[in-house]
Amino acid sequence: MSDLIGYLLTGLGIGAGFALVGSGLVAIHRVTRVVNFAQGGFAVLAALLTSTLLSAGLPHGVAESGGVALGALAGLVVGVIAIGRPGTSPGTSLIVTLGLGVLAYAIEVLIWGDQPRSFPGLTGVAEVGDARVPAHYLLILAVTAVVFALMAWFFARTDPGRALTACASNRYAAQVVGIDVRRMGLLAFTLGGALGGLAGVLTTPVQQVTFDSDVTLIVNGFAAAILGGLSRPMVTLAGGLLLGVTQTVVAGYGGGAYQLEVALVLMLTVMIVQAARTGPVPEAAR
Amino acid sequence: MTGAIDISALTVRYAGATALDDVSLTVPHHGLTALIGANGAGKTTLVKALCGLIRPDHGTITVDGRIAHVPEGREMFPDMTVDDNLRLGGWRTRRRDTAAIYDLFPGLAALRARRAGTLSGGQQQMVAIGRALMADPDVLVVDELSLGLAPMVVTSLVDHLVTLHTTRDLSVLLIEQNARLALDLCHYAYVLESGRIALHGPAPILARDPRVTAAYLGGHIQVTDE
């Protein structure tokens, strides 16, 4: 029983990371219709910079903020290149973000090398019931809960948030009322970058990061986001948590080698079921 | 010329096809002007050019003051509330207070927290007009006000529009497929056919013009020297 509670809590912590990466994908996709393949790269960049800042002696909090800021900046840059040219189709933008993801490899290996890195997070062990869980997992959960609450508030209650929601809801109407949809797209990319960066900064203390960790992150994030059709942040949160718990439980009860397959098979199943229900939608039409 | 809207020799081509050909049109200050024409005559293209959504190949558009647009099909933000829809109308002017709109359309006040996508067509049209008014416009471009709405609903919307026009000194360009409605309501009218202005003149005179009557009944306008 205490094993199960332990697996659940660590699973929720891991899943929160997936949910953050996934919600970055959602933030970008609902406004721009672009699936950002470089999303995992934001997490990697942020984590690597944080490790450097920490070893340079910066205190916790400052170093992590620096990492998230780099994620946001990287998001903006990816946005400018991927959607900056008028008339770039979402399909073309997908390939561009794929290219930028590979470019990030070059930059990361150049600066940080190709060896795994990590940095300490919250130390100590928390006792929940009769289970003992590294306290950092609880920190991940708490921060994620706050971030998602902030996001809900931002999208529903602030002007830029409403404008982003408006672009997602009806792009043409957004243009009619004078919203610059391309600028909103760039804002969405920046936000997506910050969310990806946050995921990297939060999970690196419990999972090492290498320059190519982005593949695992993007696949898990996409699997979480696809549940909500790449457009619903709260479903993405639920999807990410579910995914994290399933993987940890599978690993905990002996299927450790098959963790990633859980996400992959879930993602494939959801997509195929969704396609069977709605019929094939030609995306080129957009 | 110094109207609220001055369009001069406007030409727009799509992939070789000419959608608008040398169109000139004026909406005077405080005027109620109609642009009528059948589907595909080029009305939508003209609206998009007017709102800066497409770039004309030739000609000029001058707008004196602020322009706001009530688009064809109402174009709600369907999953956002009525209040948020209205509020977004003030995006350009940073105006966020929607109370004045509810004074104008008391029927909307009770619906302010409803999702716009769940409203009836007439209610949505009110939201669309209210959203445009949030921009404090000097000129209002109303695209297909009556499309898909019941006659009684249209009458009530027209009353609102006339009130707005008189009480707020609003210049209006009404773009309509329903020529009878447009000619009854407006002072001056233009007839657009195949991308060209085929006819124009004071609305009461156009309404009696046999060419317009024929077109209104579905015939073809014979263009003769003016």
Next chain:
Amino acid sequence: MNRWTIGAVAAVTLALPPLLPERHLATFVLLLLAATVTVGVSLLMGYAGQVSLGQASFYAIGAYAAALPAVHGVPTLLGLALAPVAAAVAAVLLGAPLLRLRGHHLAFATLAVQLILLSLLAQADWAGGAIGLQGVPRLTIVGVELRDVGYAYTAWLVLAAALLIARNVVDSRPGRALRAAATSETAAAASGVAVGRHRLAVFTLSAAMAGLAGGVYAFYLGYLSPGSFPVLLSIEFVVMAVVGGLGTIAGPVVGATVIVLLVQLLNTLGTLPGMPDYAPSVLSYAVYAVLLIVCVLYLPRGLAPALRLRRTADPNA
């Protein structure tokens, strides 16, 4: 591209292998194999309008299908014949559910398939697990064991066959229908084209091409592991297809040649004395990325058509 150009390219590439030093011969063989896979990717992207980020899976399936029986004493030629068949069968089984997906959904699905395959291979002890298969015998054709030059000619034949098939597919009635489907699926469906079946056919054909190339690769290197087929390899094939120009016959060859030679050159630069040990990988990542981005944004039809256009635009050049 006219008959003379094709003849000249064929003649030069046929004359080349015996003249190349061993190091460059390896580049030559791998270039031809990459071009073969890219022919399939280009068919899929250019004619069926679908992005596959998992084409290296079929390359891997072909390689393992050829190598595994050979390791257990089955004649190598039979193993080579098995390679495209295994890849095609896998494509039919996977394609039936996956090809309902479009655009980024299909891109992620193919990526997922490759990750699953790599993970399964790494855990499959009968396939050598994560360490891989060692001692794959060399390819023997009618009693003659192939040397390096022999592989160059085998790869040349494989690529030529893939190009011939691709050309015939493109010119065929289903090929034209598919091109229509890539631009407007509804229109193609309305005109009575069985889009789904044609798309599965192209998917299977592209997998078979990758499988055959993978088979040659297995015998040429004599060693296989899951690490030989990273996700990045799939992305490389997409880069080659996009850089060369989607939907052209010459495109995959041009794309593969440009990328392989450029990466080779940068590798040489990166391994010069005084360069840091990460230089080769940094340079090759950067080349893939920059070429992909620039081509997609500024040369959407790729290098091959761009070169030709420039020539026709300036007859004096």
